[in-house]
Amino acid sequence: xxxxxxxxxxxxxxxxxxxxxxxxxxxxxxxxxxxxxxxxxxxxxxxxxxxxxxxxxxxxxxxxxxxxxxxxxxxxxxxxxxxxxxxxxxxxxxxxxxxxxxxxxxxxxxxxxxxxxxxxxxxxxxxxxxxxxxxxxxxxxxxxxxxxxxxxxxxxxxxxxxxxxxxxxxxxxxxxxxxxxxxxxxxxxxxxxxxxxxx
Amino acid sequence: xxxxxxxxxxxxxxxxxxxxxxxxxxxxxxxxxxxxxxxxxxxxxxxxxxxxxxxxxxxxxxxxxxxxxxxxxxxxxxxxxxxxxxxxxxxx
Numbered sequence: 001x002x003x004x005x006x007x008x009x010x011x012x013x014x015x016x017x018x019x020x021x022x023x024x025x026x027x028x029x030x031x032x033x034x035x036x037x038x039x040x041x042x043x044x045x046x047x048x049x050x051x052x053x054x055x056x057x058x059x060x061x062x063x064x065x066x067x068x069x070x071x072x073x074x075x076x077x078x079x080x081x082x083x084x085x086x087x088x089x090x091x092x093x094x095x096x097x098x099x100x101x102x103x104x105x106x107x108x109x110x111x112x113x114x115x116x117x118x119x120x121x122x123x124x125x126x127x128x129x130x131x132x133x134x135x136x137x138x139x140x141x142x143x144x145x146x147x148x149x150x151x152x153x154x155x156x157x158x159x160x161x162x163x164x165x166x167x168x169x170x171x172x173x174x175x176x177x178x179x180x181x182x183x184x185x186x187x188x189x190x191x192x193x194x195x196x197x198x199x
Numbered sequence: 200x201x202x203x204x205x206x207x208x209x210x211x212x213x214x215x216x217x218x219x220x221x222x223x224x225x226x227x228x229x230x231x232x233x234x235x236x237x238x239x240x241x242x243x244x245x246x247x248x249x250x251x252x253x254x255x256x257x258x259x260x261x262x263x264x265x266x267x268x269x270x271x272x273x274x275x276x277x278x279x280x281x282x283x284x285x286x287x288x289x290x291x
Contacts, residue, residue: 007265007284008284011282012282012284015267015282021272022276022277024275024278024279025278026280030286034287035244036243036248037248045254048251048255049255
């Protein structure tokens, strides 16, 4: 593993081309802590649910982040969550609750992430405009370049292939999709049963 | 059940280490399998992460590690896939 590269990021990046080759639309959405179980323990079910429902991909893999069309120069990717006034209020109230629980301490560290605090300050000053949080699977294709829409032509090609398949004379038994069954094993069975060596 | 996984603390060259052993398959949580109506699914590493995400109403598949089975991309064809892998070093 390269220095500074985490196993999860690497696994996600490796999976992207394979998923795209089958028309899937991958996007990276990493947990805040080391994994989702830790997030659940840290945040609780309600807050984790809000986080998952209201946030878009935060850390796109490097290879995805570099994929941009020539017309996308103006649409700068925003790392991390899109900060809204609601999130700032929530972070502020959480900070106040934790301060109250911990008692007065002049040297306490801020509980909200530094970048969120800075963005909240900019938001309050009107320096930046409020952005709605991007829903996973939303229309933020330009911002989060990890998504790649399946071309209509590709879908049409698959529909055409399925149409041809439906017109062929197939056995009357119902078909079932078993992608995890190795074809080679079937061939060996057929060869043994029918005695053909080159089946 | 289409997969099984266990963990143990074992001796290694650099002292005790947590080892994960599993056999085959993936753990599917929050959705029927094979995926039919489900259009959006998350991929995680550990079964406990899949269950955690399912608690937030997000269907999830656990690959039992950072690697993945060769047939998985085909089974997820044309779907929105959230790559929700861990945010840490392997076996951390």
